[in-house]
Amino acid sequence: MNTPTTPTTPAPKVSTKKSKNRIVESGKIYVTATFNNTLVSVSDEKGAVIATGSSGMHGFSGTRKSTPYAATVTTETVLKKVSADFGMRKAVVFMKGIGPGREAALRAIKGSTVDIDSIIDVTPVPHNGVRPPKVRRV
Numbered sequence: 001m002n003t004p005t006t007p008t009t010p011a012p013k014v015s016t017k018k019s020k021n022r023i024v025e026s027g028k029i030y031v032t033a034t035f036n037n038t039l040v041s042v043s044d045e046k047g048a049v050i051a052t053g054s055s056g057m058h059g060f061s062g063t064r065k066s067t068p069y070a071a072t073v074t075t076e077t078v079l080k081k082v083s084a085d086f087g088m089r090k091a092v093v094f095m096k097g098i099g100p101g102r103e104a105a106l107r108a109i110k111g112s113t114v115d116i117d118s119i120i121d122v123t124p125v126p127h128n129g130v131r132p133p134k135v136r137r138v
Helices: 064-066 066-084 102-110
Strands: 028-033 038-044 049-054 090-096 116-121
Touching: 028 066, 028 102, 038 066, 038 102, 049 066, 064 066, 066 102, 090 102, 102 116
Parallel strands: 028 090, 090 116
Antiparallel strands: 028 038, 038 049
């Protein structure tokens, strides 16, 4: 019953983190402008997100998150990170939502070093909407 056990050596740990040194020359910028916040995501051509940011991540809280200034700061910070770390030069911009940060984020993208190929509006529009309430009988 007493069998000698041989000590096993643990397997070497393999890092699962992707290297940040890859170059992404062209990608996609997604801007979601809601009434309460502005979200910016940058992805490569395949759709893998490489950088993201929101107004709340940059120190804005409460009603200040929905301001055009917060959208400008958020967009500029994300684009600086993408330009420095990944070398992005060209991008297609997808705008979604009707919040106050929409135009400010677009102005910040135009003022950055990233060239815009096209601007596409992907705001969802209801074709017929929800069913109306039944008629009130008095």
